[in-house]
Amino acid sequence: MTSQADITAEITAIEADYQRSGVEETQPRRDYPPYRSSILRHPTKDLHHADPETIELWAPCFGHRDVDPLEADLTIQHSGEPIGERMVVTGRVVDGEGRPVRHQLVEIWQANAGGRYIHKRDQHPAPLDPNFTGIGRCLTDADGGYRFQTIKPGPYPWKNHHNAWRPAHIHFSLFGTEFTQRMVTQMYFPGDPLFALDPIYQTVTDAKARERLVATYDHDVTSHEWATGYRWDIVLTGSHRTYMEPQPASTDRDDA
Numbered sequence: 325m326t327s328q329a330d331i332t333a334e335i336t337a338i339e340a341d342y343q344r345s346g347v348e349e350t351q352p353r354r355d356y357p358p359y360r361s362s363i364l365r366h367p368t369k370d371l372h373h374a375d376p377e378t379i380e381l382w383a384p385c386f387g388h389r390d391v392d393p394l395e396a397d398l399t400i401q402h403s404g405e406p407i408g409e410r411m412v413v414t415g416r417v418v419d420g421e422g423r424p425v426r427h428q429l430v431e432i433w434q435a436n437a438g439g440r441y442i443h444k445r446d447q448h449p450a451p452l453d454p455n456f457t458g459i460g461r462c463l464t465d466a467d468g469g470y471r472f473q474t475i476k477p478g479p480y481p482w483k484n485h486h487n488a489w490r491p492a493h494i495h496f497s498l499f500g501t502e503f504t505q506r507m508v509t510q511m512y513f514p515g516d517p518l519f520a521l522d523p524i525y526q527t528v529t530d531a532k533a534r535e536r537l538v539a540t541y542d543h544d545v546t547s548h549e550w551a552t553g554y555r556w557d558i559v560l561t562g563s564h565r566t567y568m569e570p571q572p573a574s575t576d577r578d579d580a
Contacts, residue, residue, distance in 0.1 A: 326360075326485040326486060327485065327486050328486065328487055328521060330485070331484075331488075331521070331523060332520070351533075351568070352569070353527050353529065354366035356526075356527045358523035358526065359484065359524055359527055360484050360485065361484070391429065391463050393462070395460055395461050395462065396460055396461065396462035396471060396472050396473065397472070397473045397474075398432075398456065398457070398458065398459070398460045398472065398473065398474040398475065399456075399473055399474065399475065401456075401457055402454065402456070404454070406436070406453050406455040406456035406475050407436070407437055407438075407453050407455070407475070408436065408438075408453075408456075408475035408476055409476040409552060410473070410474075410475060410550065410551040410552075411473070411475070411476050411552045411554060412471065412474075412545050412546075412547070412551050412554070413471070413494065413554050414469065414471040414472070414545055414553070414555055414556075415539075415555050415556040415558065416467065416469050416470075416557045416558070417430065417470065417498065417557075417558045417560065418468050418557065419559070419561050419562070420559065420562020420564070423468075424466070425464060425468050425560060426465070426468055427463050427464060428464045428498060428499060429461060429462075429498070430461060430462055430470045430496065430497070430498055431459070431460070431461040431499075432460050432461070432472055432474070432494050432495060432496055433458055433459045433460075434474065434477045434494045434495060435477040435478060436452070436453045436475065436477065436478070437453065437456075437475050437477065437478050438450040438451050438453070438478050439477065439479050439481075440478075440480065442457055448480060448481055450478070450480065456475055458477075460474065473551060476492065476513070476552075477493065477494060478492060479491055479518060488521075489521070490522060490524070491512055491513070491518040491522050492513050492516060493510045493512050495509075495510055496508065496509050496558065498558065498560070507560070507569075508568060508569045509558070509566055509569060510524075511538075511539050511556050512525065512537050512539065513538065513554070514540065514541060519534075536559070536564065536566055537566065538556075539555060539556035540554065540555050540556070541553070541554055542555040
């Protein structure tokens with residue numbers, strides 16, 4: 325059985341190789357041995373070319389009226405209050421020049437405060453919250469801004485190796501002008517002790533790029549006696565772009 329010590333040694337060795345190479349790697353390595361299922365998460369053969377216009381004819385579409393502002397509040401989707409730390413996550417979606425990416429669809433999904441997803445493949449013995457589904461969406465505004473109210477997710481175990489735990493995180497999905505322009509990433513919380521032990525977080529071998537995945541606590545976003553606040557900007561292009569998961573996008577559970 326692979327131990328955490330073995331995983332940590334692998335991560336350390338890969339980090340040392342990266343430091344010697346002197347090459348900046350802002351995006352994840354697709355074949356990353358400490359992340360055991362990474363070999364299953366990227367193509368191993370040449371891709372089949374498809375006509376994007378044909379795909380668009382069969383893809384779903386949405387307009388501004390199809391996304392209700394209430395969908396960005398994950399705490400009001402049921403008859404009762406969800407359990408956990410209420411929080412607000414906000415930020416801007418920008419391009420590599422800092423220009424706002426306006427009126428684009430942003431979706432999130434996450435575990436509940438106990439680290440449990442509402443998903444049939446998530447069977448670890450943490451409680452489900454009947455008042456928290458863990459999904460939401462919104463459109464960016466004229467300044468590229470987005471805002472969600474939700475519950476802070478908990479860490480959870482996964483099957484990569486013995487005693488493996490994922491840091492608390494929120495999945496983000498961003499769409500461009502077409503549904504073929506989808507990108508997926510994850511947002512983390514500051515000071516998490518699981519960062520150094522998590523092979524998925526460590527697939528981004530550049531330390532500065534990893535830091536861009538971590539939200540910042542913002543006391544101005546925090547509201548009195550109601551919710552803590554975090555700010556996280558997403559950069560889609562350029563040398564400071566936010567890490568995006570390789571396609572196809574992962575399922576709700578990272579060990580799927």
